[in-house]
Amino acid sequence: MQDRVLLKQLKKDPEEGMKDLIREYAPLVYAVVRGKLNRSLFSEFDIEACVADTFSEFYLDLDKYNESLGSIKSWLCVMARHNAADLVRKRMREGVWLPLDEGFCEEEGLDEALFESELLDELIKEVKALGEPDSEILMRKFYFSQSSKEIAEELNMTVSNVDTRTHRAIVKLRNKLGGDRE
Amino acid sequence: MKKRLDDLFDEASAKELDTLMENKTFSAPLDDAVLARIEKQTLEKSGLAAPKAKKRIVKRALLLAATFAVLLAVTLGAVACAAEQKEYREALKFFEEHDLSTEGLTRGEIKKVYRDITLRRFTYSKTAEVIEKSVWTQRLEGVEILQNDPTPEEIEEIWERLLDGGKEYIPGYSVKADGDVSYNNRSEYGENEYGNKVTTADYIECYDGDLLRWSLYLEDRQCYRMYPLNDGLIADCYYVQKEDAPKRKNEECLLRISDQGEILWEVEFDDRLYSSGCFDNDDGTVSVLMQGTLNKKRYLDLKVYDAKGEVLESYRNEITSSFSRVSRISKGYVLIGTGNTICITDFTGKVTDSLGYASKEQSYHINDVIEYGGKIYLSLDAVPKHDGYELKLVHDYAYKQWNKQWNKVDFSYTDKKLLQLMRDYYTATLMVCDPNDGVPKVFYSQKGAFAGKFSIDDAGALVWDVASIVSVEYTPYLSSSSFNGRCYVYQYAFDTDGKLLGQKQTERIESYWK
Numbered sequence: 001m002q003d004r005v006l007l008k009q010l011k012k013d014p015e016e017g018m019k020d021l022i023r024e025y026a027p028l029v030y031a032v033v034r035g036k037l038n039r040s041l042f043s044e045f046d047i048e049a050c051v052a053d054t055f056s057e058f059y060l061d062l063d064k065y066n067e068s069l070g071s072i073k074s075w076l077c078v079m080a081r082h083n084a085a086d087l088v089r090k091r092m093r094e095g096v097w098l099p100l101d102e103g104f105c106e107e108e109g110l111d112e113a114l115f116e117s118e119l120l121d122e123l124i125k126e127v128k129a130l131g132e133p134d135s136e137i138l139m140r141k142f143y144f145s146q147s148s149k150e151i152a153e154e155l156n157m158t159v160s161n162v163d164t165r166t167h168r169a170i171v172k173l174r175n176k177l178g179g180d181r182e
Numbered sequence: 183m184k185k186r187l188d189d190l191f192d193e194a195s196a197k198e199l200d201t202l203m204e205n206k207t208f209s210a211p212l213d214d215a216v217l218a219r220i221e222k223q224t225l226e227k228s229g230l231a232a233p234k235a236k237k238r239i240v241k242r243a244l245l246l247a248a249t250f251a252v253l254l255a256v257t258l259g260a261v262a263c264a265a266e267q268k269e270y271r272e273a274l275k276f277f278e279e280h281d282l283s284t285e286g287l288t289r290g291e292i293k294k295v296y297r298d299i300t301l302r303r304f305t306y307s308k309t310a311e312v313i314e315k316s317v318w319t320q321r322l323e324g325v326e327i328l329q330n331d332p333t334p335e336e337i338e339e340i341w342e343r344l345l346d347g348g349k350e351y352i353p354g355y356s357v358k359a360d361g362d363v364s365y366n367n368r369s370e371y372g373e374n375e376y377g378n379k380v381t382t383a384d385y386i387e388c389y390d391g392d393l394l395r396w397s398l399y400l401e402d403r404q405c406y407r408m409y410p411l412n413d414g415l416i417a418d419c420y421y422v423q424k425e426d427a428p429k430r431k432n433e434e435c436l437l438r439i440s441d442q443g444e445i446l447w448e449v450e451f452d453d454r455l456y457s458s459g460c461f462d463n464d465d466g467t468v469s470v471l472m473q474g475t476l477n478k479k480r481y482l483d484l485k486v487y488d489a490k491g492e493v494l495e496s497y498r499n500e501i502t503s504s505f506s507r508v509s510r511i512s513k514g515y516v517l518i519g520t521g522n523t524i525c526i527t528d529f530t531g532k533v534t535d536s537l538g539y540a541s542k543e544q545s546y547h548i549n550d551v552i553e554y555g556g557k558i559y560l561s562l563d564a565v566p567k568h569d570g571y572e573l574k575l576v577h578d579y580a581y582k583q584w585n586k587q588w589n590k591v592d593f594s595y596t597d598k599k600l601l602q603l604m605r606d607y608y609t610a611t612l613m614v615c616d617p618n619d620g621v622p623k624v625f626y627s628q629k630g631a632f633a634g635k636f637s638i639d640d641a642g643a644l645v646w647d648v649a650s651i652v653s654v655e656y657t658p659y660l661s662s663s664s665f666n667g668r669c670y671v672y673q674y675a676f677d678t679d680g681k682l683l684g685q686k687q688t689e690r691i692e693s694y695w696k
Binding site for chain 1: 187188190191192193194195196197198199200201202203206208209210211212216217219220221223224225227228230373571577581658664
């Protein structure tokens with residue numbers, strides 16, 4: 001459904017509009033939140049609550065939504081990512097043990113790919129310029145925290161192919177942007 | 183400033199994400215039940231859910247409750263008469279098994295004490311006398327400490343304080359220092375250009391009881407953790423990017439703050455490491471332990487800073503896993519890990535020993551470690567697991583009950599059963615470990631409570647804090663926790679041989695979030 005139609009529906013009939021919005025984007029927002037919240041430490045309920053928070057905040061601040069600053073889809077992703085990060089930080093403050101730095105990146109030896117943070121704009125362009133399926137693999141791996149196995153299944157590839165492409169993509173980015181291995 | 187790719191993506195704007203996600207579909211498969219739950223929660227949180235008919239439900243509930251109460255009273259009356267003899271025999275057996283004295287008690291009093299203990303009411307006056315006489319004076323090993331449950335009046339008092347927004351609940355993240363002094367990190371929030379909630383100002387405040395002694399505005403920084411010292415604190419902060427700043431800056435730093443609220447020194451450190459413990463060396467220097475992953479290896483850094491923030495000593499050692507807390511002992515440090523394990527290091531951070539405790543049926547969360555009388559004591563929460571999850575039964579019950587409420591605007595649920603379930607789940611456990619054999623053993627346990635901190639009192643006794651759960655509230659709308667409540671804090675004192683010297687209920691009331 002187009003953003004404009006969704007917005008119109010939200011304003012005309014908020015309840016039905018919200019249902020449409022959720023049906024359209026809940027799987028995406030859920031994927032973003034799940035990628036950020038470690039499954040062994042956050043329950044299914046935490047994830048669902050965080051997703052609901054995101055949609056609710058979007059609706060309650062609907063007048064602040066500006067189409068020129070991004071699509072609803074991406075707007076929701078940013079909000080979901082912030083909410084999930086906020087939840088992680090709160091849990092840490094409460095003394096809950098989080099496996100810091102123990103994500104998939106470390107397992108697969110990719111955490112050594114570091115980039116200058118002020119180069120974010122260029123990085124986005126370079127990731128895009130990698131072309132498919134590499135840019136999608138990087139997004140899935142580093143934004144949605146999907147494992148190589150999950151990516152392989154979604155993109156109909158082998159796990160080793162995903163890993164090889166990831167590695168090469170990182171090397172390409174590093175060469176272009178001057179990222180290093182510490 | 184270098185960052186990992188996944189951290190960098192966190193900073194991407196909606197516009198930038200549009201570029202990356204153009205013509206692609208990213209989603210997680212959701213079944214209808216999950217979708218329905220998300221929809222329901224969202225509509226309620228957004229104030230869009232239509233309320234149901236209240237009066238009819240209430241009337242029906244009252245009618246059912248009244249009918250049930252009459253049936254229950256009749257049934258229980260009959261059963262009680264028939265079982266009097268049996269109950270008395272059981273009571274006597276219970277007294278014998280638990281080494282309780284029946285001296286000076288009538289037949290009726292014996293039964294009342296028995297009921298009072300087994301039903302965990304602890305409201306009968308004779309119960310305390312019996313327990314005091316028979317239990318507290320003995321040395322107990324590996325046994326459960328019987329502690330009074332909160333009385334209905336005490337629970338009422340807690341709730342009143344909660345409803346009044348009592349003074350002791352200062353918003354923000356707090357750490358306790360000596361005496362009544364505590365440090366509180368308070369944030370102010372606003373919105374960024376995308377309408378997202380962001381922190382606009384961050385403060386560290388010092389309270390003496392309820393009295394604010396000073397407040398320090400953290401310019402361009404946000405506090406992440408605080409470590410109290412003898413005369414002030416160390417704050418682990420990170421820099422916040424300002425809109426008009428020429429480049430992104432997000433390094434972490436340590437601030438040494440005096441007990442008067444002045445910044446004495448500041449050091450920046452590698453963002454791949456983060457602080458995990460700071461200790462006062464009582465000579466003006468401070469030891470700071472940091473951990474992090476470098477080149478696929480995890481390291482523990484230990485640095486000693488002088489009064490000006492200059493590094494006097496610096497050590498780096500490889501460790502096998504992350505740790506969440508650290509305590510100092512006579513031989514070095516104890517790293518409290520994430521998998522029921524602790525590692526002991528020397529004063530250079532080199533691991534010299536590791537200890538572990540595991541059980542299939544329950545999880546253990548180590549809350550504090552202390553070395554006392556040549557042994558290492560662990561303060562842990564023991565939590566049973568169901569289907570691999572902690573608190574599953576509490577979650578299931580709470581969600582079911584909360585979902586029945588017609589008015590979810592209140593956003594919370596509580597009842598006696600929920601409190602009992604919560605209490606059943608948590609057992610404050612004290613373990614002792616002889617460094618020679620390396621195996622921790624359960625020493626004391628207290629049901630219905632969280633294990634707290636250790637301290638040494640003026641007489642040199644080991645004091646173990648135990649927070650007895652007296653209230654619980656299910657708050658599914660609070661994204662940071664599902665359950666919160668209050669606890670009464672009790673203290674148990676032990677001598678160097680591990681003999682229980684006594685217990686007392688303190689004036690302290692603590693909040694918890696789970």
